[in-house]
Amino acid sequence: MTSVVFACLDADTLGGIQRVTHTVAQGLAGRGYDVHVVGLHRAEAPVRYVDRPGYRHHVIHATPAGTGRISRAAARRERRRLREVFWQAGPGFAVLTSPGVVPRVTGVLPDRLLPIGQYHGSYEHARGSWHLRAVGDRYGELEAAVFLSEDDARRFAEQALLPNTWAIPNPLPGRPYRASGLDGRRVLGVGRLEGVKRFDRLISAFAEAVRAVEGERPCGPSYGETAAHDPAVGGAADGRWELHLVGDGAERERLRGHAAACGVADRVVLRGAVPASGMEREYLAASLLALSSEHEGLPLVVGEAASCGVPAVAFDVSGGVRSLVVHGSTGLLVPPADVPALAAALARLMTSGDERRRLGAAARAHAEAFRPERVLDRWEALFAQVTR
Incomplete structure (x- = not known):
């Protein structure tokens, strides 16, 4: 069975990255993949995105993200705990959902899990922050760099010199919605x-x-x-x-x-x-x-x-x-x-x-x-x- 591990800075906060991660994880589990969702930190106010998850969920640190740099001892515990999680997964892929996750995870990934970088922002937003440099420095060395649109993938390829870009959008809700009559005000x-x-x-x-x-x-x-x-x-x-x-x-x-x-x-x-x-x-x-x-x-x-x-x-x-x-x-x-x-x-x-x-x-x-x-x-x- 092919494994897919999604690694997030925080997998359970109310937010777009988290929602998409759990939605795709559940979908791939339904298609027969062995799926794991990893949060490097716990959420202050956890949200349950899937009622009956078909994947395994792991939280590495008991502290929320953004509380300062972790200590050396905490970093060692993080690497040890990540190795334990990755040991549970077979050959497959590790999807690293943000630039901040990449350096913390790639160093302990086993060879059997091929790293894929994912970026949930736009090129315009990355250009105005540290993200563009981080994506350019780190994502080119991964197996693939996934962006939200063809336009974003093209611009990252050109401006960040990435040779491995892909475009995969976020999924909409699983069930079809009814149509509005558009007659209100x-x-x-x-x-x-x-x-x-x-x-x-x-x-x-x-x-x-x-x-x-x-x-x-x-x-x-x-x-x-x-x-x-x-x-x-x-x-x-x-x-x-x-x-x-x-x-x-x-x-x-x-x-x-x-x-x-x-x-x-x-x-x-x-x-x-x-x-x-x-x-x-x-x-x-x-x-x-x-x-x-x-x-x-x-x-x-x-x-x-x-x-x-x-x-x-x-x-x-x-x-x-x-x-x-x-x-x-x-x-x-x-x-x-x-x-x-x-x-x-x-x-x-x-x-x-x-x-x-x-x-x-x-x-x-x-x-x-x-x-x-x-x-x-x-x-x-x-x-x-x-x-x-």
Whole structure:
């Protein structure tokens, strides 16, 4: 039996790397692989991604990541524990899910486990951080370097001089979603309420779009109040457009204040966290998805919305975004950080149900390329190529 070991800095925190790792691990286990998921550190607030995992799970350190450099004694214990985990695996592959994992794992990998580097960010994000140099220095020596889109793989090959790049996207949820009718008046934003998501820009753009669509400055209840609405339908009870933000985080109160300053306190609904099991309902109630992040790898929320036939308006921040949002075909892209352009794109689709439905139908068809079985096929093709 072929083994696949996924090594993460932390395998159980709420996050995209972790979610994708457990999803792919479960899929490969279902295809007959002996799969192990390794977290170098424990999560402060562990999330259970798979109810009945078909793979084995290992945590190396009892301390969370980011608590400082580990001691020499802890590093020795880490190497010893990793060797014990790798001893349980047979011949196969070790997927190292981030640049920080690579130097800590490669030194103790047995020859029978071929190392594959994976990078969950975009080239644009790597270029602005230490990641680009780390990927360039370390991933070229591995059997393969896996990126989220063809565009990212090409740019890393050219700029980081990597000879071994592959493109494998993140998988969407396993079961098909139902299609939204796109008849409501709700713009949806999904993500942690943190600075990198730039929901402040989305609120500003939404306010401008409302002014353009309705011809006047929005007004309504005073700060801290919200218009009567039913979360199960697509807009406020009076038929006006709303922006619903699904997620929680440190920016919550600041965003509430920003909505009030923009005159849309009664139209911006901070929904808090919604469990994964409830997200289909959120997409079905939406007519548009908006993505305002400073950087993204391959944003699953865009693909999930597309699976419901909901088109996206997004800042063009990465090859992963462009692989999901084909401008003018499955959604609309605007230049990064360009709030007026984001407002204009929102207003364009808010005023045209026909265009929303055209883009949404194309987005739903396009999302089929990101179904789990398609993504697992690409992983197996990579395994076959590496061992050829």
